[in-house]
Amino acid sequence: MEMNFNQHISGQFNADLEAIRNHMMGMGGLVERQVSNAIEAICSGDSRIADDVIRREDEVDKMEVNIDHECTQILVRRQPAASDLRMVLAVSRVVRDLERIGDEASKIAIHTMEVSDNSSNQLCQQAMRYMGAEVVKMISGALDAFARHDVEGAVDVVRNDKLVDQQYASALRELITYMMEDPRSIGQAINILWILRAIERIGDHARNISEQVIYLVKGTDVRHSSLTEIEEQAQAAAPEKDNG
Amino acid sequence: MTKSSMTTREKVEKSMKRRRAAEQRFRMYGVASVLFGLLCLVVLFGDILSKGTSAFSQTVIETSITLDADYLGLDKNADDQQVRLANFEGLIKQHFKDMVQPDGRKERRQLYSLVSAGASWQLQNMVLNDRSLLGQTIEVALIADDDVDQWFKHDRGHAHNAMLNETQIGWLEQWAEQGILKTRFNTLFFVNGDSREPELAGIRGAITGTFLTLLVTFLLSFPIGVAAAIYLEEFAPKNKITEFVEININNLAAVPSITFGLLGLAIFINIFGVARSTPLVGGLVLTLMTLPTIIISGRAAIKAVPPSIREAALGLGASRVQVVFHHVLPLALPGMLTGTIIGMAQALGETAPLLMIGMVAFVVDVPAFISDPSTVLPVQIFLWSDSPERAFTERTSGAIIVLLGFLVIMNTAAVMLRRRLERRW
Amino acid sequence: MSIIENHTTNGQPFCKDPKLTARGVGVFYGEKQAIFDVSLDIGANEVIALIGPSGCGKSTFLRCLNRMNDTIDICRVTGAIELDGEDIYDPKVDVVPLRARVGMVFQKPNPFPKSIYDNIAYGPRIHGLAQSRVELDEIVEKSLQRAGLWNEVKDRLHAPGTGLSGGQQQRLCIARTIAVDPEVILMDEPCSALDPIATAKIEELIDELRENYTIAIVTHSMQQAARVSQRTAYFHLGQLIEVNPTDQVFTTPEHALTEAYITGRFG
Numbered sequence: 001m002e003m004n005f006n007q008h009i010s011g012q013f014n015a016d017l018e019a020i021r022n023h024m025m026g027m028g029g030l031v032e033r034q035v036s037n038a039i040e041a042i043c044s045g046d047s048r049i050a051d052d053v054i055r056r057e058d059e060v061d062k063m064e065v066n067i068d069h070e071c072t073q074i075l076v077r078r079q080p081a082a083s084d085l086r087m088v089l090a091v092s093r094v095v096r097d098l099e100r101i102g103d104e105a106s107k108i109a110i111h112t113m114e115v116s117d118n119s120s121n122q123l124c125q126q127a128m129r130y131m132g133a134e135v136v137k138m139i140s141g142a143l144d145a146f147a148r149h150d151v152e153g154a155v156d157v158v159r160n161d162k163l164v165d166q167q168y169a170s171a172l173r174e175l176i177t178y179m180m181e182d183p184r185s186i187g188q189a190i191n192i193l194w195i196l197r198a199i200e201r202i203g204d205h206a207r208n209i210s211e212q213v214i215y216l217v218k219g220t221d222v223r224h225s226s227l228t229e230i231e232e233q234a235q236a237a238a239p240e241k242d243n244g
Numbered sequence: 245m246t247k248s249s250m251t252t253r254e255k256v257e258k259s260m261k262r263r264r265a266a267e268q269r270f271r272m273y274g275v276a277s278v279l280f281g282l283l284c285l286v287v288l289f290g291d292i293l294s295k296g297t298s299a300f301s302q303t304v305i306e307t308s309i310t311l312d313a314d315y316l317g318l319d320k321n322a323d324d325q326q327v328r329l330a331n332f333e334g335l336i337k338q339h340f341k342d343m344v345q346p347d348g349r350k351e352r353r354q355l356y357s358l359v360s361a362g363a364s365w366q367l368q369n370m371v372l373n374d375r376s377l378l379g380q381t382i383e384v385a386l387i388a389d390d391d392v393d394q395w396f397k398h399d400r401g402h403a404h405n406a407m408l409n410e411t412q413i414g415w416l417e418q419w420a421e422q423g424i425l426k427t428r429f430n431t432l433f434f435v436n437g438d439s440r441e442p443e444l445a446g447i448r449g450a451i452t453g454t455f456l457t458l459l460v461t462f463l464l465s466f467p468i469g470v471a472a473a474i475y476l477e478e479f480a481p482k483n484k485i486t487e488f489v490e491i492n493i494n495n496l497a498a499v500p501s502i503t504f505g506l507l508g509l510a511i512f513i514n515i516f517g518v519a520r521s522t523p524l525v526g527g528l529v530l531t532l533m534t535l536p537t538i539i540i541s542g543r544a545a546i547k548a549v550p551p552s553i554r555e556a557a558l559g560l561g562a563s564r565v566q567v568v569f570h571h572v573l574p575l576a577l578p579g580m581l582t583g584t585i586i587g588m589a590q591a592l593g594e595t596a597p598l599l600m601i602g603m604v605a606f607v608v609d610v611p612a613f614i615s616d617p618s619t620v621l622p623v624q625i626f627l628w629s630d631s632p633e634r635a636f637t638e639r640t641s642g643a644i645i646v647l648l649g650f651l652v653i654m655n656t657a658a659v660m661l662r663r664r665l666e667r668r669w
Numbered sequence: 670m671s672i673i674e675n676h677t678t679n680g681q682p683f684c685k686d687p688k689l690t691a692r693g694v695g696v697f698y699g700e701k702q703a704i705f706d707v708s709l710d711i712g713a714n715e716v717i718a719l720i721g722p723s724g725c726g727k728s729t730f731l732r733c734l735n736r737m738n739d740t741i742d743i744c745r746v747t748g749a750i751e752l753d754g755e756d757i758y759d760p761k762v763d764v765v766p767l768r769a770r771v772g773m774v775f776q777k778p779n780p781f782p783k784s785i786y787d788n789i790a791y792g793p794r795i796h797g798l799a800q801s802r803v804e805l806d807e808i809v810e811k812s813l814q815r816a817g818l819w820n821e822v823k824d825r826l827h828a829p830g831t832g833l834s835g836g837q838q839q840r841l842c843i844a845r846t847i848a849v850d851p852e853v854i855l856m857d858e859p860c861s862a863l864d865p866i867a868t869a870k871i872e873e874l875i876d877e878l879r880e881n882y883t884i885a886i887v888t889h890s891m892q893q894a895a896r897v898s899q900r901t902a903y904f905h906l907g908q909l910i911e912v913n914p915t916d917q918v919f920t921t922p923e924h925a926l927t928e929a930y931i932t933g934r935f936g
């Protein structure tokens with residue numbers, strides 16, 4: 001007799017787990033769009049898009065609360081263990097990161113409106129555009145890795161975060177140079193700085209999400225570890241998933 | 245489904261009527277069976293009681309008789325031997341001759357036959373106990389003959405009695421009117437052994453014999469039965485041999501009891517030379533018969549002890565013997581005792597095997613020990629039921645009442661014992 | 670599903686300071702094999718939980734540890750089980766002192782139909798642990814105190830033990846086991862007949878007992894295993910699939926079967 005280990009005895013349990021995962025993915029989709037819209041808003045200076053991003057921030061917050069509630073319900077009702085427990089914990093943490101990403105996106109949108117008032121926003125355009133595209137890719141990469149239990153994909157995201165951090169550092173240097181050259185630009189530069197900072201934070205959160213993927217799949221907590229450590233953990237033998 | 249118009253609820257309602265009727269019917273059968281059983285019991289008890297209660301009273305002739313020392317040839321210093329040889333019978337005959345003045349030898353003989361042969365024993369015993377009665381006129385209640393007893397208790401005034409003629413009935417009527425003839429409680433029935441004379445026959449010999457026989461049975465079967473039950477249930481390995489033993493014990497319980505009698509005759513009497521007709525051999529035979537009952541009920545009682553108790557004791561490091569004697573046996577004992585008492589009650593009523601080992605003999609003396617010849621109650625009943633005298637019929641029923649009384653007492657004891665001991669857990 | 674061929678237990682079945690060691694233990698009921706090649710250490714002063722679906726052999730294995738299986742005629746045990754390095758299945762070993770060293774608490778509370786006092790005193794009496802009445806009184810009091818029952822029953826020591834509530838009865842049984850001062854206590858689903866509050870009390874008690882005793886507990890409640898034990902062993906169809914520290918088993922089990930069982934995918 002071959003048993004199907006993918007199914008719980010309790011069908012409702014399956015459905016509940018499925019639901020938090022889907023809701024998280026839905027929230028992820030929304031947050032990803034928020035971020036790409038915010039980036040779009042900076043690049044195009046379109047305040048309507050920025051406005052839209054700020055308005056939808058509420059939606060993201062509500063989703064976080066709802067999904068968190070669902071996770072609590074599962075913990076209370078099912079006392080999940082092992083992979084189920086990790087799934088619930090990971091979803092709960094990922095949702096938190098997604099909400100923060102949402103916050104950062106709305107921050108970007110707010111600053112965009114201030115920058116666009118100033119009209120001359122060509123400072124660091126290149127860096128912002130490039131980093132923005134990168135973090136949007138990271139978010140979707142992290143969510144994909146989560147959906148597919150793909151450790152490799154998750155490690156890629158962590159690697160990309162390293163790149164974003166480097167770009168952030170060089171953009172920062174660029175900004176400092178501007179400010180030293182022309183103290184009048186300091187006000188605008190600070191705005192740009194905030195935006196860059198927000199994008200960099202989004203990258204960090206995307207990295208957090210991919211760390212949860214590793215936790216979900218491998219059971220090891222790689223938060224606050226270096227990239228090399230994470231790569232090692234990802235290589236380590238995964239819990240046996242096929243029985244002999 | 246073509247007829248889906250009917251809802252489930254309606255279908256259930258519809259079937260309820262049939263189900264209720266079935267239930268009602270079944271209850272009626274049950275009540276009828278119980279009533280039938282009760283009726284049988286009532287008829288049985290009614291019959292026995294109506295026939296048997298009169299056995300507990302005895303007709304006596306109250307008269308004052310002078311113990312004429314000269315006629316008896318005794319004086320105050322006469323020894324027991326002399327008293328036993330003295331002619332009390334003649335004295336009684338003389339007394340009645342003086343009283344009624346019979347006409348001729350035939351009438352005299354008819355007169356004498358109204359008094360029991362036991363009357364002279366009565367007087368003799370009185371004198372044996374107290375020599376000072378000699379020469380005195382004393383009030384005695386002389387035992388009447390069984391025919392007189394029957395006439396006075398049953399036939400007087402409304403039935404013909406074939407054993408007595410007109411003259412005799414005339415005298416008796418006269419005595420009855422004078423108040424000489426009366427009934428009193430029949431002590432002799434309980435203190436005498438068996439006798440050819442119904443008015444003198446008693447059940448003491450049979451009761452003592454029964455008691456001794458059951459004592460032997462109990463002393464042998466209880467320890468053996470309990471030991472066998474414990475061994476089979478707790479210690480014996482479960483294999484072909486124990487299975488075989490088990491089956492045979494169960495078979496033994498179903499063997500007709502007369503077979504045990506034959507076995508007893510062949511083995512105990514013919515091979516081992518145990519004296520026949522004794523409580524000892526009776527007890528041995530009844531032991532064979534009750535053992536299976538005790539073993540089976542004992543095993544059931546042991547099985548009923550929850551295994552968790554055994555495990556608990558074993559888990560604490562008790563040895564198997566300790567488990568049995570500290571835990572299993574105390575808990576199983578009420579059940580074992582109940583089984584034993586029921587087995588003993590069975591043995592109490594058993595006749596067939598005892599017939600085979602000679603306990604059917606006519607034994608007058610009350611047995612004093614297990615090696616004295618004796619009889620038992622059910623055999624006594626069997627013997628009396630065979631006797632032609634009318635008075636024995638009522639004594640048969642009387643003895644049955646006593647036997648039933650013992651059975652009821654034993655069964656009640658079993659129930660009470662179980663209740664009392666079971667309350668502890 | 671069937672027996673896994675050439676299975677070796679995942680995780681850490683052995684430990685540094687073992688009290689009981691089982692090596693290659695197999696159990697047969699007549700022709701039928703109930704346990705296959707189980708090797709497991711039970712460390713001193715640890716609580717090890719044996720979990721697994723019904724009929725997986727965890728209770729059978731537990732009962733091997735104090736030779737309770739001896740009472741079943743057709744039961745045969747192979748392999749070696751050592752208590753402090755002594756083979757308990759050595760023909761020279763007497764089960765009576767062994768069971769005094771390795772006590773057992775059963776699924777259903779099973780106090781003797783005697784007084785509370787006599788329940789506790791029974792073990793010390795048969796093993797001659799007390800020289801005097803005073804000493805026996807002390808043992809009874811100490812055992813009841815350790816089992817957390819003393820305050821509840823001290824005024825009615827001579828009332829029947831069967832008159833206590835289910836949870837109290839089970840603690841009485843634990844006290845009775847402690848009274849003979851065992852080194853190892855085996856518990857066979859000790860809380861399965863109890864309500865949650867009584868269960869919590871027993872679990873608390875197990876935690877306290879760990880200081881002085883080595884405890885192996887069979888349980889159907891995975892939460893209970895997670896709460897009371899330091900190591901957890903997962904049995905499946907008579908095989909020991911995985912042994913690991915409890916927190917690891919319940920977050921990241923190594924073997925897929927363990928995972929499937931503890932997440933409620935079968936069992």
